[in-house]
Amino acid sequence: MKSAATLKFRILVSHVLAVLFSLAAAAFLVDSSLVPGPVMRAHFVAVLFLSVLFALAVGWVTGMLVSRQFGEIVAGSKKFAAGDFSYRIPVGSSGELKKLSETLNFMAGEIGGKIREAELRRLELEAAFRDMSEAILIADGAGIITRINPGARRLMGVKGFDPEGMRLSAMPGGAELSSAAIKALSSGKPVSFELEPASAQGTVLSVNASPIIENGTVGGCVLVARDITGPRKLEEMRRDFVANVSHELKTPLTAIKGCAETLLGGALEDREHGPGFARSIYEQAGRLDNLVNDLLKISYAESGRDAAERTSVDLKALAADAAAGLTAMMAKKKVSFLNLVPAGCAVSADRDKLSQVLINLLDNAVKYNREGGEVKISSSVESGFVKISVEDTGPGIAPEHLARIFERFYRVDKARSRELGGTGLGLSIVKHLVELHGGLTGVESVEGRGSAFWFTLPVPK
Known part of the structure; x- marks a missing residue:
């Protein structure tokens, strides 16, 4: 406010100087007898005195008004300098100071808007940087x-x-x-x-x-x-998948081509050996069909389009049905089957998909079992889930293979698996179907004593 007081003082001094100049001029006129008569001089002096008082009053009021407006402009400028661009200088009634106040207020509004916009951009960049x-x-x-x-x-x-x-x-x-x-x-x-x-x-x-x-x-x-570890692993898995599928397709196709060439070369008329080549073609075609079917199943399961139509399923009855389809295979290897699932045990699952899981696990348990061995299925309830276990008395699995046993095309004994007609996709299909129900899969095995593959499914509500 010091500057406002200084301005007011300057305005007042200017008026005083003007008045003094007027008085000096009036005194000169009186002394020079330009104003005739003593009465006229007295009247002239009185009017002059009143005029001086009026001029001083007008100067004082003008100084007060101007200095107040100027003080408000100075105070507003200090607030703008301190960063308070929301403040607005009171606008005077007229004159150049009014225009100055309006200009400063407009400038403060523009700067405040730019600062808010810049702060918003800063917060956006900070959030992106942080998250x-x-x-x-x-x-x-x-x-x-x-x-x-x-x-x-x-x-x-x-x-x-x-x-x-x-x-x-x-x-x-x-x-x-x-x-x-x-x-x-x-x-x-x-x-x-x-x-x-x-x-x-x-x-x-x-x-x-x-x-x-x-x-x-x-x-x-x-x-x-x-x-990019994930994408790199996916790329590696894709390459492995293509290589594995190519190999799995090439093996039966090579056998089919060889048998077909032999038959075309004259074995077709050979009643003793011809049927054997035809049978081999049929078996290898069946192997190709199984591989393609398994590829379609796992592709659909991994696509995210597959859905489980849950119902309450009688686990003991479904296990018996799955085992019935393997009766011939079990009889050939003299493998016995024990259904130890308690009567009345039910799970919340898609019946067809659960049947596929049981068939795959029971098929493996029989296929890789020893002659005269045993396969049993059992269940227990744990924390709202039913744990189903399929056990065999086969050669077991070495510990280093257990972590990867559910991967696509992973085989513990590749030669034996292909000899038995396995595609290497059965356990991977089991894993995806169980996870579709919100369950888990696992395996426990001791070499020389057999393996136990298990999975969990929710209890019906």
Whole structure:
């Protein structure tokens, strides 16, 4: 308000000087006898005195009004300088100060809007930086970390300390990322590559380092690391799947082609050996048919379009039906079957899909059992789920194979599996169908004593 008081003082001094000038002029006129007669002089002096008082009063009021408006402008400007752009300067009635107040208010509104917009953009970028799954960190020209998001903290194992202000090369697992930053800083160009960090074996990262260029010079870089382990594993699985399917198709096709060529070469007329070649073609065609059917089943199960039409299913009766279809195979190997599922035991499941699961497990239990062995199925209720177990007395499975036993085309004994007509997809189909019901699958095995494959299904509500 000091400036307003100063302005008011200046205005008042100006009026006083004007009045003094008028008085001096009036005195000159009186002394020079330009105003005739003493009475006229007295009247002139009185009018002049009143005029001086009026001029002083008008000057005082004008100074007060102008200084107040100017003071409000100064106070408003200080609020704008402090960042309060929501404040508005009271606008005077007229004059240049009114225009100045309106201009300053308009400017404050525009600046406030721009600042709000910039703050919104900042919050959006901050949220993206914080919540992105990719690891993002920013380093200056000397390789010092200035910003790091939670994804990068997790990737680099940051616990118990603040990495901002540290050298990138000093971070856990930061040596590889530091090399990317150095390349980007030195070349001034983006750098991209893939790496497996020593601190996370088996993890594959896609790393991108982009330089930050300001006024033609590189002042830092932004590092973005994305975990592509999943996509890489899927790609590897796809290649393995194509290779396995090709191999599984080629084996029976080669046998069919060989038998067909033999028959065309004259064996067709050979009553002793001809039927054997025809039988082999029929068996290999059946093997191809089984493989294609299993591929269609697992493809549909993995597509996400498959759905379980749940009903209450009598487990003991369904197990008996599944075993009945394997009577000839069990008789051939002299394998006995025990249905130990309690009477009245029911599960919430799709009857057809559960039947497929039981058939696949019982078929494997008989197929890989020893001659004269035993297969039994049992169940128990655990925490709202029914655990169904299919046990055999076969050779068992070595521990190193158990973790991968439900993978597609995985076989413990490849030669024996193909000899017995297996496609390598049965257990994978079992796993997908059980998971479709919200259940789990597993296996327990002791070499030389047999295996027990189990799965869980919910109890009917």
